[in-house]
Amino acid sequence: MTGGHRRILVVEDDLETAGQLMEQLTASGYRVDLASSGNEALSHGAAHDYAVITIDRMLPDIDGIAVMRQLRDSGVAAPFLIISALGEVDDKVRGLRAGGDDYLVKPFSFLELLARLEALGRRSDTIAKETILRVGDLAIDLISRTATRRGREILLRPKEFQLLEYLVRNEDRIVSRAMLLHNVWDLHFDQSMNIIDVYVGRLRRKVDDQQAYPLIHTIRGVGYCLRAPG
Structure with a gap:
């Protein structure tokens, strides 16, 4: 410095x-x-x-x-x-x-x-x-805490942005619900694990609806993966 x-x-x-x-x-x-x-x-x-x-x-x-x-x-x-x-x-x-x-x-x-x-x-x-992270046509700005897809802003709540940032930083990797619970919510296992599915569902609608291809993928029985088409 x-x-x-x-x-x-x-x-x-x-x-x-x-x-x-x-x-x-x-x-x-x-x-x-x-x-x-x-x-x-x-x-x-x-x-x-x-x-x-x-x-x-x-x-x-x-x-x-x-x-x-x-x-x-x-x-x-x-x-x-x-x-x-x-x-x-x-x-x-x-x-x-x-x-x-x-x-x-x-x-x-x-x-x-x-x-x-x-x-x-x-x-x-x-x-x-490194203020902007990109996956496919998705870009997230770490300073303004905003996300865009094909240049159009995606309106996200703070926790939704944290969730998306974590998925982007783990591009092409499968992340389990437990990993999301620990790293995004700083919580341990509890009976409200479905909070992950609720938030991912909201995020998927905002990020993937009416787009040429989906970025957020469900890995059945394991968790989620964010990836762009190869």
Whole structure:
């Protein structure tokens, strides 16, 4: 990260920790903004283009995971580094599945933090170039969170867009209902598994109806696959 790409948002409600992070990161050449609550993080995250956002899991108003989800739904593409005292494997898995790109457990070495920020910053530069994904005549814009087919916009709700993005990123791969439940809804198996079929049905009507060929295919007894004709 160089120049304008060195702007970081630190989301941390502990004033001592926040002060240390801001002082050390500023001394290391980063431009640092601070948010001490979830609402402040949402405001900052939507208003500025950050190379990386560091976020605590436990905030006084909105849980850090909920903040990440809301920022992702609003089109924020910056990588998230979760910094948390919650260090169990389940905590890390939940954070990463919810949209985190890396996870650092408190207490931590500042040198390790810097190394992780640099790695995420390099990834951020790469991700910034990949803002539109395409399959056949379908295109999804990861910044504006919009989808088009043959140039015509498809009106999608946020969860429908997340579902479509996951299918597009797994083009030509069979994805099971369990994979969708875990990666799109961050849920485990439960008796409402038919929510997947309902959402895929809605998405298929919006994406495939009145089109030259279908993109979303049902793999009977297994799950779904998004693919264009070969």
